[in-house]
Amino acid sequence: DGGITQSPKYLFRKEGQNVTLSCEQNLNHDAMYWYRQDPGQGLRLIYYSQIVNDFQKGDIAEGYSVSREKKESFPLTVTSAQKNPTAFYLCASATGGAVYEQYFGPGTRLTVT
Amino acid sequence: GNSVTQMEGPVTLSEEAFLTINCTYTATGYPSLFWYVQYPGEGLQLLLKATKADDKGSNKGFEATYRKETTSFHLEKGSVQVSDSAVYFCALFQGGSNYKLTFGKGTLLTVNP
Numbered sequence: 001d002g003g004i005t006q007s008p009k010y011l012f013r014k015e016g017q018n019v020t021l022s023c024e025q026n027l028n029h030d031a032m033y034w035y036r037q038d039p040g041q042g043l044r045l046i047y048y049s050q051i052v053n054d055f056q057k058g059d060i061a062e063g064y065s066v067s068r069e070k071k072e073s074f075p076l077t078v079t080s081a082q083k084n085p086t087a088f089y090l091c092a093s094a095t096g097g098a099v100y101e102q103y104f105g106p107g108t109r110l111t112v113t
Numbered sequence: 114g115n116s117v118t119q120m121e122g123p124v125t126l127s128e129e130a131f132l133t134i135n136c137t138y139t140a141t142g143y144p145s146l147f148w149y150v151q152y153p154g155e156g157l158q159l160l161l162k163a164t165k166a167d168d169k170g171s172n173k174g175f176e177a178t179y180r181k182e183t184t185s186f187h188l189e190k191g192s193v194q195v196s197d198s199a200v201y202f203c204a205l206f207q208g209g210s211n212y213k214l215t216f217g218k219g220t221l222l223t224v225n226p
Contacts, residue, residue: 004156042202042218043157058213090156100145100206100214104156 003027004105006091011110013085021076021108023091030095032074033102036060037088046089049074078110085112115140119203119217126193126224134188134220136177136203144207146170146179146186151200151219160188160201193224 004025013019025032034046045058049068063082068074074093078085088109092102120135138144145164149157161170166181175190186203203217 006156040218043216045213048213092156100147100204101159101162102157102214104158106154106156 004091004093004103006089006105006108009106009108011108013110013112015112016080017112018077018079019085019110019112021078021089021091021110023074023076023105024072025074025091025093025103025105026072027093027095027103028071029093029103030071031093032068033092033094034058034064034066034074034076035090035092037090037107043090046076078112085110115144115205115207115215117203117205117215117217119201119220121218121220123221123223126222128195128224128226129192130224132188132190132193132197132222134201134203134222136186136188136217138184138186138203138205140184140205140207140215142207143181144205146177147204147206147214148175148177148186148188149202149204149216151202153199157202193222195224195226198222198224 007022031050033048035043044060047066049055065077090107091105094102116139118137147162148160150160151157161172163170163179169178177186177188200219200221202219204214
């Protein structure tokens with residue numbers, strides 16, 4: 001079955017540690033996205049990538065980093081510089097011809113204490 | 114810049130009641146409009162879309178009409194079911210916006226039996 005996988009579903013880290021969230025898709029989509037979801041705030045775009053080896057900052061990129069070495073993969077690193085990292089993180093992908101129709105993964109809930 | 118405003122929730126209805134979730138937008142030109150749905154513990158799924166004025170998107174009994182004169186895209190369903198309980202997000206996409214969807218904050222719908 002084609003789709004997007006995010007792992008793990010729940011992640012716990014101590015403050016001051018970097019943590020990497022995985023996102024893999026087998027839909028052959030060119031574009032991939034990372035969003036952060038907080039209660040009452042909807043979705044906010046962290047980073048996006050339209051093609052391999054290229055990515056752009058979204059609206060809240062500070063404290064995050066990404067890479068796009070393969071078409072299928074778009075990992076997100078939450079660094080210790082991110083002041084409020086506890087959140088629900090969603091990865092999405094879309095075809096180049098219909099980037100508004102984004103397919104979302106199930107999400108990773110990160111808790112930093 | 115672009116923005117999407119949804120009615121604040123939560124919205125609580127009894128099964129078979131009529132549903133309206135209001136959505137208005139601010140954008141220059143002619144954006145495409147979408148409703149996404151997020152079931153508990155999952156990522157978002159595209160529910161319906163409309164790409165030009167007066168288009169009606171529909172899916173699973175839900176409908177929304179793109180009204181340019183009122184810059185609105187209200188979601189409606191004639192008879193809700195318990196299984197419709199979810200968070201609903203209105204979103205817009207505008208060509209030239211660097212492949213970004215702009216989301217509203219989401220509206221939580223709870224349907225009681």
